[in-house]
Amino acid sequence: MGSLPWLAHFLCFLLFHLHFQASSSLSFSFNSSTSMLCQHDQSLALLQFKKTFSNWNSPYTKTKSWKEGTDCCWWDGVICDIGTGNVIGLNLSASLLYGTIHSNNSLFSLHHLQKLDLSFNDFNNSQIVSQFGHFSNLTYLSLCSSDFVGRIPLEISYLSKLVFLDLSGNYDLILETTSFKKLLQNITQLQELDLSFVNMSLVAPSSLMNLSSSLAFLKLVSCKLQGKIPDMSHLSKLALLDLSNNHLTLETMTFEKLFQNLSKLREVNLNDVNMSLVAPSSLMNLSSSLASLKLEHCGLQGKIPDNVFQQPNLQLLDLLGNEGLNGSLPRHDWNNSLQSLSLSRTKIQIHLEHDFINNLRSVETLDLSACNFEGSNLELFGRLTQLIELRLSHNNFSGQIPSSLQNLKKLLELDLSYNNFNGQIPSSFENLQQLHVLYLQNNNLSGQIPNYFSNFTQLSLFSLANNLFTGPMFQVDRLLSLYYLDLSNNLLNATIPPSLFTLPQLYTLVLNNNQLTGHFGPFKDNQLGYIDLGNNKLHGRIPSSISKLVYLSFLILSSNKLVGEVPSTICKLKSLQILDLSNNSLNGVIPQCLGNFSNALSVLHLGMNNFQGTIPEPFSVGCSLRYLNFNGNQLRRRVPPSISNCKILEILDLGNNNIDDTFPHFLETLPELQVLVLQSNKLHGLVKGSSTNYSFSKLRIFDLSNNMFSGPLPAEYFNNFKAMMNVGVNMKYMGSPNYNYDYSASLTFKGLEIELVKIQTLLTTIDLSSNKFTGIIPQSIGKLKSLKLLNLSHNRLTGNIQPSLGNLNNLESLDLSSNLLVGRIPTQLANMTFLQIFQVSHNRLEGPIPEGKQFNTFDSSSYEANLGLCGFPLKNCNSEKRQQPTASKEGDSESKIGFGWKPVVAGYGCGVIFGVAMGYVVFKTRKPMWLVRMVEGKRRRKPRRSNN
Ligand SMILES: *[C@@H]1O[C@H](CO)[C@@H](O)[C@H](O)[C@H]1NC(C)=O
Ligand SMILES: *[C@@H]1O[C@H](CO)[C@@H](O)[C@H](O)[C@H]1NC(C)=O
Ligand SMILES: *[C@@H]1O[C@H](CO)[C@@H](O)[C@H](O)[C@H]1NC(C)=O
Ligand SMILES: *[C@@H]1O[C@H](CO)[C@@H](O)[C@H](O)[C@H]1NC(C)=O
Ligand SMILES: *[C@@H]1O[C@H](CO)[C@@H](O)[C@H](O)[C@H]1NC(C)=O
Numbered sequence: 001m002g003s004l005p006w007l008a009h010f011l012c013f014l015l016f017h018l019h020f021q022a023s024s025s026l027s028f029s030f031n032s033s034t035s036m037l038c039q040h041d042q043s044l045a046l047l048q049f050k051k052t053f054s055n056w057n058s059p060y061t062k063t064k065s066w067k068e069g070t071d072c073c074w075w076d077g078v079i080c081d082i083g084t085g086n087v088i089g090l091n092l093s094a095s096l097l098y099g100t101i102h103s104n105n106s107l108f109s110l111h112h113l114q115k116l117d118l119s120f121n122d123f124n125n126s127q128i129v130s131q132f133g134h135f136s137n138l139t140y141l142s143l144c145s146s147d148f149v150g151r152i153p154l155e156i157s158y159l160s161k162l163v164f165l166d167l168s169g170n171y172d173l174i175l176e177t178t179s180f181k182k183l184l185q186n187i188t189q190l191q192e193l194d195l196s197f198v199n200m201s202l203v204a205p206s207s208l209m210n211l212s213s214s215l216a217f218l219k220l221v222s223c224k225l226q227g228k229i230p231d232m233s234h235l236s237k238l239a240l241l242d243l244s245n246n247h248l249t250l251e252t253m254t255f256e257k258l259f260q261n262l263s264k265l266r267e268v269n270l271n272d273v274n275m276s277l278v279a280p281s282s283l284m285n286l287s288s289s290l291a292s293l294k295l296e297h298c299g300l301q302g303k304i305p306d307n308v309f310q311q312p313n314l315q316l317l318d319l320l321g322n323e324g325l326n327g328s329l330p331r332h333d334w335n336n337s338l339q340s341l342s343l344s345r346t347k348i349q350i351h352l353e354h355d356f357i358n359n360l361r362s363v364e365t366l367d368l369s370a371c372n373f374e375g376s377n378l379e380l381f382g383r384l385t386q387l388i389e390l391r392l393s394h395n396n397f398s399g400q401i402p403s404s405l406q407n408l409k410k411l412l413e414l415d416l417s418y419n420n421f422n423g424q425i426p427s428s429f430e431n432l433q434q435l436h437v438l439y440l441q442n443n444n445l446s447g448q449i450p451n452y453f454s455n456f457t458q459l460s461l462f463s464l465a466n467n468l469f470t471g472p473m474f475q476v477d478r479l480l481s482l483y484y485l486d487l488s489n490n491l492l493n494a495t496i497p498p499s500l501f502t503l504p505q506l507y508t509l510v511l512n513n514n515q516l517t518g519h520f521g522p523f524k525d526n527q528l529g530y531i532d533l534g535n536n537k538l539h540g541r542i543p544s545s546i547s548k549l550v551y552l553s554f555l556i557l558s559s560n561k562l563v564g565e566v567p568s569t570i571c572k573l574k575s576l577q578i579l580d581l582s583n584n585s586l587n588g589v590i591p592q593c594l595g596n597f598s599n600a601l602s603v604l605h606l607g608m609n610n611f612q613g614t615i616p617e618p619f620s621v622g623c624s625l626r627y628l629n630f631n632g633n634q635l636r637r638r639v640p641p642s643i644s645n646c647k648i649l650e651i652l653d654l655g656n657n658n659i660d661d662t663f664p665h666f667l668e669t670l671p672e673l674q675v676l677v678l679q680s681n682k683l684h685g686l687v688k689g690s691s692t693n694y695s696f697s698k699l700r701i702f703d704l705s706n707n708m709f710s711g712p713l714p715a716e717y718f719n720n721f722k723a724m725m726n727v728g729v730n731m732k733y734m735g736s737p738n739y740n741y742d743y744s745a746s747l748t749f750k751g752l753e754i755e756l757v758k759i760q761t762l763l764t765t766i767d768l769s770s771n772k773f774t775g776i777i778p779q780s781i782g783k784l785k786s787l788k789l790l791n792l793s794h795n796r797l798t799g800n801i802q803p804s805l806g807n808l809n810n811l812e813s814l815d816l817s818s819n820l821l822v823g824r825i826p827t828q829l830a831n832m833t834f835l836q837i838f839q840v841s842h843n844r845l846e847g848p849i850p851e852g853k854q855f856n857t858f859d860s861s862s863y864e865a866n867l868g869l870c871g872f873p874l875k876n877c878n879s880e881k882r883q884q885p886t887a888s889k890e891g892d893s894e895s896k897i898g899f900g901w902k903p904v905v906a907g908y909g910c911g912v913i914f915g916v917a918m919g920y921v922v923f924k925t926r927k928p929m930w931l932v933r934m935v936e937g938k939r940r941r942k943p944r945r946s947n948n
Helices: 016-022 039-048 130-134 154-158 175-186 205-210 251-259 280-285 355-360 378-383 401-407 427-431 451-455 498-502 543-548 570-574 642-645 667-670 715-720 779-783 802-806 825-832 901-908 927-936
Strands: 079-080 085-091 115-117 141-144 150-151 165-166 172-174 193-194 215-218 226-228 241-242 247-249 267-269 290-295 300-303 317-320 324-326 339-340 347-352 366-367 373-375 388-393 414-417 420-423 435-439 444-448 461-463 468-471 484-486 509-510 529-533 554-556 561-564 578-580 585-591 604-607 609-613 627-628 651-653 673-675 684-686 702-704 708-712 745-749 752-759 765-767 772-775 789-791 813-815 837-839 843-848 868-870 920-925
Touching: 154 175, 175 205, 193 825, 251 280, 251 752, 280 300, 280 667, 378 401, 388 901, 401 427, 427 451, 451 843, 543 570, 570 813, 642 667, 715 779
Parallel strands: 085 115, 115 141, 141 165, 150 172, 165 193, 193 215, 215 241, 226 247, 241 267, 267 290, 290 317, 300 324, 317 339, 339 366, 347 373, 366 388, 388 414, 414 435, 420 444, 435 461, 444 468, 461 484, 484 509, 509 529, 529 554, 554 578, 561 585, 578 604, 585 609, 604 627, 627 651, 651 673, 673 702, 684 708, 702 765, 708 772, 765 789, 789 813, 813 837, 843 868
Antiparallel strands: 079 085, 745 752, 752 920
8 A cells, every 4th residue: 555556556667768867979059050960861750650540739749849841850759860860769758649550650661779768658559560660779668558469579679789678568469389488599788677467377487598698677667477497697787677476486496596606686576576585584695785685475485584674784674464574673773764664464573662663763554453462552653754655454452542643754655554543533633744655444533533634635545434523524625635535434413525526636435334414515517426315314315416426437335315306417427336325315307318328337326216107218338237237216108228238238227117118128138137037016918938049058046036917927037047957166246346335135034125235146045926927837846957047836726746846955044835737746846955935825735735855844834735745744644545625823914924024933943044144145225123233234335446
């Protein structure tokens, strides 16, 4: 969390000028401008090159100064040889050039070029054409971060005079083995090489053995290299080595050789290199020149040697995430040049006492998150007055926040999150007004948020989430740098200061799960991109000024008390990806434009409101909705066929409306559909499945309950439900791939209306109950082996209970009650070992109830009102010739809703409830409360932030 996450991961060298200063052939002391130094053909070539770019005339590009009739040697970025007038250098770094460089570009006629820098432009997926290999005198080439793609041509290896090569930061470049080998063979004077982010997955790391021994600077970050790092001890001039973020391993011998032979090494970054085979004692022999050592997540195991901390010139030591690293720290003789130290997520024991703190006197950046502390005198940190960044999160520290931290006058970043600090934020914190980053989330802090934060005008990232703060927020008017604010999951119970919505830099605003009241807004056209105000007590209307937030991609206003209509100006929010207005009292007609205002929209949740009218349509071609939920409104008429334009739709929940239509067969064409809920509408007619093999093949939740469908059960669909046939193993919750947003859906389980706050990907259910289905239970249903719930109750099904149901050995709940089923209960059903709820009451069944396993656990309510069932828990089959029909104990009113509360409670009594034990159902409902309290999951939605 050190640097702001949206900063670039790396920087190209930007060394162009340094290189040129070293070059003696250059000088620009012209006395007369009358004689043209520039060669005419080269001048023309440059002018043509300039026209390659669509924005060549923009005032910001260097090429703006390139004018016909003037001496090209004076043009911005152009360097000539003073003797010959040849163009030998071109520096167009960060010139905002936009366009494609083809192989016939006039650039390639500038044969005399020795240095070429085109870094930080946008060449719009240009290939690096082979002509780049034809600048025979080139010593310096940088194409860094300029949107080049494709293969790096073999011809690059013709540049045999190269001293400097930087192709980094072009995310879709590929370097193949042959090209790399040739490059290493032919470019023998190379001193600096950066291929970071180039895909080198085909290159064997052993080829690094052939790197030119003149190399001083080697950076291969995130190159997808995999395998063993070879012996590189011949690189005796190497000063910087960065092989981080690949899939490399390093062995003890190689590691030791590296540091023994490379006496010039100053900076080493081996983050994510697997060093589990390297004994930490090898760190004892680091070369004395070393200034920076980064070994994050290297899998080092064992005791850390003292010398590491006593290394004479070491300024930066980063051991983060080596969870097997232990031992303790030397008490004395630390090197006093150490400026940055991270022992985060190691087991190295830290005695929090005077000696330790004395050793850190010069440290500016200190990361001791999730460390192995002994001692709790946190006030000692107040002595480290050089500190700029201090991270102490995830340490179980308790008590008050140490007030001595107020002495850290240089501190810009403070992270005390994920501890057990309690009480109020100390008043001494008032003195830390210079802070840019303050993380106090996930503690037990209480009281009001101090007002003095209104003076923290430098704050950029600020989180107090998951604490117990109450009362109003602080004044934010002057926090003009604030970018990220998270106060979610507290007890804030006042209005939101209107100025919050108009802060110029604010991008992320997370206030969900509080008790905030009043109205929100109005909005100005600022940077806001992420707003979560869910689960509060906000009222009033959605302000139409929200349409000014052109960068808004995430908007959650769910579970508040909002009223009125949704302003149709909301459709101006073209960047919106997640829109959740569910569980309010919004009414009126849903703006029709919501179906097609933006193909960026991924989640649209308007469930549990009072919307009337029809479902918005059309949904546009190219619609990229994954989640669509209108459950619990009063929407009428039809399911719009244009929904089939949303080809990646995964969840469609239109339950609990007044839709008066036939079954929307066109949904079959949605290849990704996993959840389809149409329960409790006025849908009617046949549900006749398609014969196409792929229809509904990913469907896992199919709920048509409580409609007026008729005719036979959709046996063809049962044949196509491939996802219900394969028992999955991958336990995940369904959610947005880009945001931390869990998909939810409303289902009815056994007469309980339940909102699944999260949907486990292993949950597979079919609910066709309370319709007018007739005919038999088709055999094909026995193929759906991963089904966990099957409810066919309250229909007019006839015939026998299908014995193939016994194959469904993942089934936990089977309800066939209130049909016209006859015959015996097949003994095969005894094979369903997870069955916890079994209901066949109100049919015409007779004969013995299967014995054993789960059948020992069902009580008589499972069987009531049949013709003649016998055996446990009813009367013994042999004792009487003829069984009396078992009577309903609870009376008719209850049997109408399947089976009522009692049997569910009984289910709990046995120590089991559907799904909860397995963890794949997290649900929430407004009734009954005891159930809510037991299983309700706390909603936590946060924007994803990378840790670095
Ligand atoms: C390349 O450099 C050599 C030696 O400095 C010089 O003789 C030759 O003319 C240069 N070639 C070009 C195309 O500039
Ligand atoms: C090395 O570069 C020269 C041109 O400078 C070229 O002719 C030769 O083919 C290259 N060799 C390899 C192995 O690429
Ligand atoms: C903000 O700082 C000013 C000047 O130091 C001080 O007078 C004022 O009381 C502070 N405001 C708050 C709310 O602490
Ligand atoms: C907010 O909550 C606190 C603590 O429960 C209470 O004392 C205060 O009266 C509440 N304020 C409002 C405006 O409801
Ligand atoms: C129960 O399952 C086992 C294994 O799947 C199978 O061999 C057996 O025939 C089944 N028994 C019944 C009664 O279906």
